[in-house]
Amino acid sequence: MDLASLIFWIIAVVLVAAALVVVGQRNIVHSALALVVVFAMASGIFLLLNAEFIAIVQILIYAGAVTILILFALMLTRIAGQRVTNPNARPLAMAVALVVSALVGLGIIFAATVSQFAQSAPAAQLLQGTVCSLPSNNVIAIGQLLYSPSCYSYVLPFEIATVVLLVAIVGAIVISREEE
Amino acid sequence: MGLTLTHFVVLGAVLFCIGLYGALTKRNAIAILMSIEIMLNAVNITLIAFSFFNHVKPYSNLLTGQIFAIFIITVAAAEAALALAMIIAIYRKRQTVDVGEIDMLKW
């Protein structure tokens, strides 16, 4: 077993365990803290896959911002005197949920393991525009792919994403604004 | 035995599955949201794994999976903000975040 595999297995086990804690805990704050572990471990997986930038972003946005957001929300929606802050559904519902999610997961895993992925591109070059060679630095490469004007880049979705963020801001403000 | 694509895809699927189970069983709306975040992370892992193991020339030159993941992170964060705002809004009106009790609209 090489080092990468070892790291992978460690991270994977912790990741799954933390995720199970998130869905298993009956105290919502513990769940939230376990969620931070999930995010951090996922970031580790990203590092393993040569996605340094995303690993950092993952830490910054998920482990930082989103978790804080969730914790704030938890504080704001606290119900006094409630012992179980993160209750489960009824046993029957849980059983059904287990079956359903197991089916979905197993289906995907089964399909993924027996299927083959495309190994070669079609004969003709179909991508529009020039594909520039990317630098080995992950951050620079992603920057170039996000908004390079001359090479193949995802500038349109990037611009749309800005509007999505604006909509989210406007929406969050409108929703949470106290009635005038 | 080196790491293969299957390792990561299966990890992603397992994670997705756990998130899904959480979303289906947790009754706190915020917990559901957390479960959904796990599911999205699972998707991200899958995507980045695909990006890493992409052997299809010339597409493998592009880090499409990573770009996709960035967009997902962005949107998920925005979605989380939006959802939390709504959960807080309904908490203010009903004093509960238990989705089992949020069932005025039915039938």
Place this chain on the structure above:
Amino acid sequence: MYGLYEYAWLILAAPLASFVVIVFGTRMADLWSRHHGQTAQDYAAYLREADPAFAAWEATRGAGGHAEQQHAAQAAGPAEGTAHVGHGGEAEHQEHHGDPYDDDPTVPYLTPWAKLSGYVGIVLMLFACLYSWLLLFASLGLLPGTPRLPEGGITLFSYTWGSDAAFQPYTIAFHLDNLALAMTVVVTTVSLLVQFYSQGYMASSAGYARFFAYLSLFAFSMLTIVFAANFLVIFVGWELVGLSSYLLIGFWINKRAKPAEERPAPASAALQAFVMNRIGDVGFILGIMILFATTGTFDFATLAGSGPHGVAQAFAGNQALLTLAMILVFCGAIGKSAQVPLHTWLPSAMEGPTPVSALIHAATMVAAGVYMVARTFALFSAAGPQAFGVVAWIGGITAIFAATIGLTQTDFKRVLAFSTISQLGYMFVGLGVAGTEIGPGAGMFHLFTHAFFKALLFLGAGSVLHALHHAMHREVQDMRLMGGLARFMPITAATWLIAGLSISGFPFLSGFYSKETLISLAFEHGDYALWAITLVTAGLTAFYMFRAFFLAFGGKGGALGGIWGGPYRGEGTPHESPVTMTLPLVILAVFSIFAGYWVGFFQYLDPHAPLLDLGKLFSDGLTWLGVALSLLGIAWAYVLYCAVGWERVHKVVEANAVLRFFHRLLLHRYYVDTLYDWIVRYVVLGLCHVAAAFDRFVVDGVVNGVASLVMELGSGLRRAETGKVQAYMTVFFGGIAVFAVVVFVLATLR
């Protein structure tokens, strides 16, 4: 090349345009201006000043209405006398007659905008009329530089709804050929004159603008039939004609029934016309459906052609079905052209304003049936002699049937109504006996000439009624209350005389040519029974037309031995109608004289048909036999109504048991209306009860069963919507899981 002809759709568009302009333009403006300027009360005050008749009527309405109510209460008998307040309105409704104003007098009649809408209608119709005459001359080759129409005609407009092959038969197509053009001329000319005439006739009636809108719609509908290139369009026009006739017959919606004169209310007359036509239309639709189901097309030219969609090929070996189809199609014509046994609506339709009657009888509605048969003549030819036999015999029976009824009617307009039915019968005889070598020419020729003198007869009658209305301040249609009107209204009388002579087949007038041709055709064709019927009918026609003439315009003691003038049996002093009404009479009189001189008519419609051989017509003894019979009829009418006088004739008839029986029989129109009444009351209503029971217990049972099943299922399924978000998620992913399993199983099985 056919540039001039290609704009013939303008003729169709003109009345539609005037309808639209009147309804959405002047009528709106009228309503607006009335709302803002002139109120109904203002108008009543104005009318009180301007029209002494109105003031008088209004004065009697207060007192008389009350008196009538008491009268009604007495009539209802002591048992119902106590309920008099509740039933007063209804009783008055029953007993009401002699009301000078058939509509609410406080509704303004002739506002400037209404007047304008009349002008709009007339001007646009004038354009259509002139254009159609121009085209007629062009198609006769009289217009230098413009070729005649090609034999198959030209397509004016074609719009296929949907490019899919399945939609190909559903085409809106208009088509112009000589047949259509001849009919267009008739329709536009009569419509124009009727509209012009209506200016005077409708001047004192409410809804002046509405009337012109309806007239335009009527003309448009008829022109749709005329230009139709396939059964689909002709059917649309057919129903539009039904609609507009419904609107026009029932135009005086507030007018009541007059049981004393056996006259229904316009509203119910309109309904009767509509329903009768629907009965015929059932056959029409079935016929069209058989044709379409077998050939796959509605197009006349295709049906008549020899291609795979033509009836010749499609019905090969199945001639009986084609004959059946064409007889069913002819059912539509029976209804529309008021042939026996669906004729009863036409006399009732006399309740509409008289210009409408003129329009219906001369050009627009009843002519549609004849025109349709002429239009589908090739199909009837293909169907063979049985189909033609049905056409001819229905026509022949109707001709003599209606003519005999006409002998005894006392209502001025009703005589004309039965004469129309009778003459339409002639046209069908003409179509039925002509055979393929002459084509539809003979029947259409009579339609062509008849249009002018029948319009003239009706407009003349309208002129008389108008005059009497003004003289007596009530509606008079009974000929026994007229007499000697020729001295009061010479123009009307003179033109009416011309029309009467023409319809009687007096030599050298238009009716002579068309009618005698028909009769001699029946003889040549070997249908001696039909020939005899038409010959006798000719004599009867002459008799009742002149009976009407002498009763209304002449009478014992008048000038020219009672032909001109005589003792006037009504009250007041009638006057000749205004020039807006007499001018159309004069124009129509000219047409009534000369329309028959178009000897190339047969050939115009069908290039292979022979010319109308005048020499043969004049030299044939049979022709003069017919003329002699007509003259005999005229003479007999003169003897009875000028020399003897109708009172004495009446006494004689009443004294003789046999004569009395026939008089009753004819006066009650062979009791056909009574029979229908009975059938409707007992048979149809009985069937309705059966159908209602079936509907209630079987149909409703099934429907309600299915509905309650759906409801039960729905009530169960809606419970799945628990309102719990996680249940929704579970279903969502459960669905995915199930789909995945299904697909995996399928993929493995493959």
Place this chain on the structure above:
Amino acid sequence: MATGFKVADLYLLSPELSLTLLALVVIAVDLFVKRRAVTATVALVGLLVPAFFTISLILTNTGSARHAFFNMLVVDNYALFFKVVFLLIAAVMILSSYSYVSKYVRGAGEFYTLLLFSTTGMMLMASTGELISLYISLELTSFPLYVMAGLLRTDQRSAEAAVKYVLLGAMSSAILLYGLALLYGLTGTTDLLSIAGTFAKGLQDGNLLVIVADILILAGFGFKISAVPFHMWAPDIYEGAPTPATAFFSVGSKAAGFAGLLRIFFYGGLNLRDLPQLVVVVAIMAILTMTLGNVVAAVQANVKRMMAYSSIAQAGYLLVGFCASLATGRPEGNAAVLFFILVYVLTNLGAFAGIIALANATGGERIEDFRGLARREPLVSLGTALCLLSLAGIPPVAGFWSKVFLFSAAWSQGVEMNQPWLQWLVIIALLNSVVSLVYYGRIVKAMYFDAPPKEDRLSTPLGLSSSIVLATAALLVLIVVAQVVLNWALPAASMLFASAQGVLTALGH
């Protein structure tokens, strides 16, 4: 091939660009001008700008697709058709929602802004040729919808609708993302044309992961178009949301969902592999959707809830056309789908305008509140009744013809391509149409044959009555010009196939 970004590319993006700017202008106007009418007017008049650009794009359309931003923006007949539909939706929505919004909704200015943003997302979704932009556009479409559901003033049900919508929406986008990720993994690219090429050449049949990806994507879009079993959100959210927002969901979400679905399945060449299994899934979905929608709609008392089930049922009919095209590889079914969508959009907007008018005047939205409406408000009743009859598919209104086109396309393709089960699908759809008469008829009956609870005249604001008149008039006009629209829809639908075909040709198939 374009090598990089050109200013001319902005022209192709101009409708969306101007719409975004308009949304920003509206928010700014709302900030500085207190009168709501001004905001609505600005939004409505401002729509002329994207409309102008769209028309200009249509006029300069040569019939072949134009690409910009590395094929992430595709301007072809298909995209233009949907752009028109979405602009129509936005315009009618603004026109008909003003009175209700200013009365019952908090943040009226934001309502319009969100509406415009959502429309932008829809337009982008119809005209994008790449998965990432597709996903982002989908979210741009959805986010405003989530918010709009919760905007009803002081109403717990509205807040509940918003929470449910956002949670379910997040779930569905997660599952869609998984599908898209698998698609990317399978083909190595997110460019739809490249995916089509890879599907045609680089993958073999019997690839289970392809089917899984198909199902996941179908589920994601099935949520948007509310197809059974992904429909559960619709009734609750429809009932709880402000009525204009409901109207917008019922047409916008559905049209956008179908726009994306057809784009990804046909333009992206997903129809090139493992069809039989996929078609079975879609057919089952279609049958379930039609039947459940109609059956449950029949027992609803709340009109908005009933309309939700009705819209589910309509999605079922649309799936029949989609299924036909999927199974036979012929564009006719999709063309009928496009026409059906246009008619459905107009009809539903008209019907909802009637419901808004009633809710606006009386606050009631149950079927019994419609009693005698014909006497209280004849014009609106007539328009609503016509729209409902159109939804039921009663001739001769356009709804009838859209159904005729859809079913006859499916039927004739079933005959031609020897797929007899398609005819059974059509028969089931026809039976469902009969069932649908029950509940549409109930409202019409209530409006025209029941005694009104109050003898008064309701006054309908100009915007509402004009939008209902416009919608109804459009329905009647569509009867006549149906062929014109079809002549546009067919090339649009063919183009989706043509692109995949073009790929195949380019690959030397």
